[in-house]
Amino acid sequence: MLQKTALFDSLQGKLTGDHVSRSRRSLGDLSNVFLNEEERLRMNPDQHVYEVEMHDSCGEVEGGLFFGVSHVHPGKVGDEYFMTKGHFHQKRNRAEYYWGISGEGLLLLMDEARVCRVEKVFPGSLHFIAGHIAHRLVNTGSSSLVVGACWPSDAGHDYESIQKDGFSIRVMEKNGEPVFVKQ
Ligand code: F6R
Numbered sequence: 501m502l503q504k505t506a507l508f509d510s511l512q513g514k515l516t517g518d519h520v521s522r523s524r525r526s527l528g529d530l531s532n533v534f535l536n537e538e539e540r541l542r543m544n545p546d547q548h549v550y551e552v553e554m555h556d557s558c559g560e561v562e563g564g565l566f567f568g569v570s571h572v573h574p575g576k577v578g579d580e581y582f583m584t585k586g587h588f589h590q591k592r593n594r595a596e597y598y599w600g601i602s603g604e605g606l607l608l609l610m611d612e613a614r615v616c617r618v619e620k621v622f623p624g625s626l627h628f629i630a631g632h633i634a635h636r637l638v639n640t641g642s643s644s645l646v647v648g649a650c651w652p653s654d655a656g657h658d659y660e661s662i663q664k665d666g667f668s669i670r671v672m673e674k675n676g677e678p679v680f681v682k683q
């Protein structure tokens with residue numbers, strides 16, 4: 501029997517159809533994520549920072565997969581570029597793939613000893629995120645950074661350790677260019 505499917509527009513990174521849900525993070529949801537918390541509190545709490553579209557056809561089961569698309573908008577809080585909250589997976593050994601669809605940015609990767617690496621994200625870039633590695637997307641461009649993702653559906657998200665200690669580097673704009681600032 502012919503089944504209904506979801507649709508993935510691979511140029512725009514738009515996901516629609518069956519089993520697709522959307523979530524959004526605005527400035528008001530991102531307390532203690534950016535360095536300049538005073539500036540964040542002065543900005544419009546309803547300003548959208550990123551959206552995630554997700555295709556969930558199996559639920560959080562061992563052996564399952566989720567497929568998602570993140571859209572990180574261009575913008576800054578003070579000198580710091582808009583970015584995702586970032587997380588380790590709750591089940592630490594669960595890996596993930598990211599790939600660049602449109603826009604330009606950086607993927608911060610941090611191990612449990614807080615050692616960070618950075619990969620450039622651009623249309624066509626492919627990123628393997630091993631288990632035990634925290635990951636965060638940073639939009640350093642002037643249009644939305646759109647990134648696809650596929651990960652084990654039982655991975656879960658651990659936001660708490662990142663909320664508490666952050667990543668060991670931040671990406672700030674200086675003279676129109678991204679620079680890395682150690683925490
Ligand atoms: C899933 C994953 C992405 C992120 C998304 C938003 O494991 O890595 O789908 O969830 O980029 O970032 P966070 O979850 O850090 O707010």
Ligand code: ZN
Pocket residue numbers: 587589596635651
């Ligand atoms: Zn993840």
